[in-house]
Amino acid sequence: MIKLQIVDGSLQISNGxxxxxxxxxxxxxxxxxxxxxxxxFIVIYNKYLGNSTVIFNQPLANCEDSxxxxxxxxTFIDFAEANLGFDTTGxxxxxxxxxxxxxxxxxxxxxxxxxxxxxxxxxGGGSGNTSSGIHSxxxxxxxxxxxGDHSTVGGGISNTASNCYxxxGGGxxxxxxxxxSTVGGGYGNGAFGCSxxxGGGFYNRIYCSINxxxxxxxxxxxxGGGxxxxxxxxxxxxxxxxxxxxxxxGYGNIAIPKYGFTxxGGGxxxxxxxxxxxxxxxxxxxxxxxxSTVGGGKVNVSNGNKSTVGGGYRNVVSSAYxxxGGGFCNIASSLYSIVGGGLRNIANCVTSTVGGGxxxxxxxxxxxVGGGLRNIAxxxxSxxxxxxxxISCGTNTAILGGVSNNxxxxxxxxxxxxxxxxxxxxxxFVNNLSIKNIPTSSAGLPSxxxxxxxxxxxxxx
Numbered sequence: 001m002i003k004l005q006i007v008d009g010s011l012q013i014s015n016g017x018x019x020x021x022x023x024x025x026x027x028x029x030x031x032x033x034x035x036x037x038x039x040x041f042i043v044i045y046n047k048y049l050g051n052s053t054v055i056f057n058q059p060l061a062n063c064e065d066s067x068x069x070x071x072x073x074x075t076f077i078d079f080a081e082a083n084l085g086f087d088t089t090g091x092x093x094x095x096x097x098x099x100x101x102x103x104x105x106x107x108x109x110x111x112x113x114x115x116x117x118x119x120x121x122x123x124g125g126g127s128g129n130t131s132s133g134i135h136s137x138x139x140x141x142x143x144x145x146x147x148g149d150h151s152t153v154g155g156g157i158s159n160t161a162s163n164c165y166x167x168x169g170g171g172x173x174x175x176x177x178x179x180x181s182t183v184g185g186g187y188g189n190g191a192f193g194c195s196x197x198x199g200g201g202f203y204n205r206i207y208c209s210i211n212x213x214x215x216x217x218x219x220x221x222x223x224g225g226g227x228x229x230x231x232x233x234x235x236x237x238x239x240x241x242x243x244x245x246x247x248x249x250g251y252g253n254i255a256i257p258k259y260g261f262t263x264x265g266g267g268x269x270x271x272x273x274x275x276x277x278x279x280x281x282x283x284x285x286x287x288x289x290x291x292s293t294v295g296g297g298k299v300n301v302s303n304g305n306k307s308t309v310g311g312g313y314r315n316v317v318s319s320a321y322x323x324x325g326g327g328f329c330n331i332a333s334s335l336y337s338i339v340g341g342g343l344r345n346i347a348n349c350v351t352s353t354v355g356g357g358x359x360x361x362x363x364x365x366x367x368x369v370g371g372g373l374r375n376i377a378x379x380x381x382s383x384x385x386x387x388x389x390x391i392s393c394g395t396n397t398a399i400l401g402g403v404s405n406n407x408x409x410x411x412x413x414x415x416x417x418x419x420x421x422x423x424x425x426x427x428x429f430v431n432n433l434s435i436k437n438i439p440t441s442s443a444g445l446p447s448x449x450x451x452x453x454x455x456x457x458x459x460x461x
Contacts, residue, residue, distance in 0.1 A: 002058055005066035006083045013056060021056060028084050032107050033122060035060060035073040042076060106131065121146070141170070156185070171200065178208065186225070193221050193233060201225035201249070207232040221245040226266070231255040267296070282311070289320070297326065312341070327356070342371070372401070379407065394425070
């Protein structure tokens with residue numbers, strides 16, 4: 001064991017009867033904080049040269065007093081107070097930079113206006129700091145408050161850690177007001193939800209109004225950084241108090257989910273509002289259906305459950321499982337409807353599809369417009385491959401392409417050409433028909449097939 005004692009006005013340290021250090025006691029200062037580490041140490045340094053001039057550093061468990069009694073943290077502090085000038089009043093003149101608080105329950109710097117009033121609380125330095133929670137800690141800085149039990153403020157200015165196990169790394173005007181909440185740094189950030197985290201940035205906020213009678217409350221929201229981002233979770237549904245909402249960064253993004261697990265990757269002024277919804281980036285996008293997604297772009301809306309907008313500008317998906325790939329001002333407003341892209345296209349019936357083009361509409365069950373301009377597929381299971389100003393309005397009708405064709409409500413009619421209006425059902429209409437490689441014999445042909453003999457065309461009966 002290593003023995004520490006006062007001999008002839010000096011601190012004498014010996015090991016096995018051999019003196020290993022003699023130092024004037026009025027030059028010795030102790031690091032009180034080291035006595036409360038996970039493995040307590042006695043650390044003594046020269047107070048005139050600063051705390052980087054350590055003259056003795058040994059585990060507390062290896063040290064004893066002049067009577068051979070092993071030191072504890074409290075008995076060593078008593079020894080320092082009595083023999084090294086350890087100052088409990090803060091009046092100066094002591095050799096240690098730290099002192100007990102008025103109730104001898106916390107440790108704070110001797111100088112300055114700090115107050116470690118919590119039981120076993122600690123203030124490492126700075127001024128105007130208050131550490132009033134049990135086992136709370138302030139490392140340094142100015143005008144800091146750690147009033148939650150086991151709360152920590154690393155530094156900065158005017159930060160407040162106000163609930164159990166909450167942490168602020170640094171920065172200015174940051175606040176934690178919920179259990180296990182964390183602000184890494186930045187300016188004006190507030191983590192007010194349980195287990196919430198704000199990495200940094202400027203005026204980011206996490207709020208939570210949770211029903212703590214829920215059987216499984218879980219709120220672990222995260223804002224990585226950025227500016228003016230907000231997560232606000234409101235949940236009063238028993239057994240479903242969840243969280244896990246994330247805003248990675250960006251500016252003015254808002255997540256207000258009913259249940260949780262929403263994500264905003266970044267961008268500007270984006271909004272997510274339902275369970276599992278995502279906006280990857282872009283600006284002014286909204287994703288508010290369950291598991292809905294907006295990949296990016298600007299002013300896009302995906303508010304059907306499990307709906308998707310890949311990107312583009314002013315696209316709207318408003319029904320479940322519907323999708324818009326991109327483009328401008330497209331609408332997919334019915335179950336399983338799809339618009340691939342293009343301009344002002346509309347798919348507004350179940351399983352309707354517009355591949356692209358401009359101002360096309362698929363407006364009945366299982367209708368399809370591949371592309372083109374101002375085509376309308378309005379008959380059940382009708383199809384327009386392309387072209388412009390075509391209307392496929394009968395059941396199971398189709399227009400290959402061309403301009404201004406109309407199936408005229410005749411079912412199973414087909415049009416290949418321009419300016420054709422159907423006048424009967426189950427018929428294919430063309431402007432002109434050119435048949436190449438006509439068979440020259442009826443042998444092996446089914447009924448209804450055509451063949452020619454010389455210049456005569458015949459039909460197999």
